[in-house]
Every structure is written in structure tokens, then in C-alpha cells.
């Protein structure tokens with residue numbers, strides 16, 4: 001896969017060894033997350049809005065109400081900064097200074113375009129639902145034309161992007177390793193709970209297998225065994 005050449009805007013300054021412009025790394029971070037944060041300026045005020053996303057090929061898609069400020073502003077062609085973050089652990093060092101956090105994050109810069117063709121929109125919405133809960137699209141009632149019209153879909157090309165990954169334990173100053181202070185990592189992860197049926201569920205409706213055995217994107221595996229699996233490449 002061809003790399004994403006760093007630009008003046010995506011070149012990491014601090015701890016650049018943690019950075020990557022490798023498309024596969026950026027894609028795995030995106031695909032392993034349910035949601036991102038979309039940053040943009042509106043009337044000279046910065047907003048950062050959390051929202052679901054899906055990647056198909058080299059495009060990152062977000063969707064929402066056609067009335068949403070984020071979608072309306074982004075569709076006008078304003079510059080966007082999309083951030084995807086996974087928090088993997090708290091890193092406790094011996095010194096306060098070297099405390100850190102383990103993470104995988106990606107930042108994508110660019111300008112989005114609205115997807116207006118109804119068939120293309122439907123394909124993205126299908127992919128989005130399948131990204132969040134694989135298997136759900138075939139069970140859910142499809143959007144009617146009115147619902148489709150009330151939904152905006154935006155495509156952001158992944159051409160200017162960076163990843164940054166901090167794994168591992170603390171890195172203390174040499175002298176501090178002699179201090180009797182606990183140091184190490186508290187791993188963090190999102191866990192799923194047991195499904196809770198809607199109180200208005202019709203009698204006799206079974207819990208689908210994809211609900212009972214739900215896996216978050218980050219814990220899904222590709223056919224090649226890698227995490228963050230999606231079948232949308």
C-alpha cells in the first residue's frame with residue numbers, strides 16, 4: 001500500500017519516532033474505532049464534534065442529520081481535521097514527569113464532499129451500519145426515501161494523514177529506577193455488556209447471533225488475523 005507522504009501540516013514534531021505515515025497503520029486505527037472527532041471552524045469558532053464513521057477504500061465517511069451544523073459546514077468545503085483515538089493504557093512512571101498514556105491515534109486533514117447520489121448514499125449507510133454492528137443491515141428496515149433525504153453523507157479523502165502510536169511501559173530517567181515506587185501500565189479497554197432487550201420488543205424475537213456475540217471493531221480480526229478488521233478495504 002502506497003504511503004501517505006508527510007506534509008508541512010502532518011509532520012510530527014514531538015517524539016516523531018512514534019509517528020507513521022503508513023496507510024495500513026492509519027487504516028487500522030480508523031477501522032478499529034467506532035467514532036471519530038471532526039474539527040472545523042464555523043464563524044471563526046472552533047468546534048470538535050464526535051461522530052460515527054466508516055472507511056471505504058481511501059475515503060472516510062461521516063453521516064448525520066441534514067440539519068446538522070457539522071455536516072452543513074463541512075459540505076461547504078471548509079477545512080476539516082478528523083481525529084480517531086484509541087486509549088490503551090495509563091503509563092505510571094517513577095517520576096511525575098515521565099507519566100504517559102498508551103494510545104493509537106490518527107489525524108486526517110482535508111476537505112469533504114457531500115455524497116448526493118441516493119444509491120451511493122445507501123451504500124455508505126450500509127457500510128456504516130455494518131462497521132458498527134456487522135450483520136445488522138440485513139435485519140434492519142432499510143431507509144425510506146424521506147429518511148434518506150433527511151440524512152447527509154460526507155466523504156473525506158484520506159490523502160493527508162498521520163498516525164501516532166505509543167506502546168509499552170514507562171521510560172524513566174536512569175537514576176529513578178533505584179526508587180521504590182511502583183511503575184508500570186494500567187491497561188484500558190472498552191468492554192461490551194450483556195444485551196438489554198427493548199421493553200417493547202415483540203414476544204418471540206430471538207437475540208441475533210451478531211448481538212449475542214458482538215465484537216467491537218478493534219477486537220475483530222481480518223482473514224489475515226490482524227485486529228481492527230473490516231471487510232471494506
Ligand SMILES: Cc1cc2nc3c(=O)[nH]c(=O)nc-3n(C[C@H](O)[C@H](O)[C@H](O)COP(=O)(O)OP(=O)(O)OC[C@H]3O[C@@H](n4cnc5c(N)ncnc54)[C@H](O)[C@@H]3O)c2cc1C
Nearest residue numbers: 009010011012013014085087101103105106107162163164
Ligand atoms: C489519548 C492521548 C493523550 C495525549 N496526551 C498528551 C498530553 O497530555 N500532552 C502532550 O503534549 N501530548 C499528548 N498526546 C500527544 C498529542 O496528541 C500530540 O502528539 C502532542 O501534543 C505533540 O504534538 P506536536 O507539537 O509534535 O505536533 P503538532 O504540531 O500538534 O502536530 C503536527 C502534526 O502531527 C500530527 N500529529 C500530532 N499528534 C498526533 C497524534 N496524536 N496522532 C496522529 N497524528 C498526530 C498531525 O498530522 C498534526 O497535524 C496525547 C495523545 C493521545 C492520543
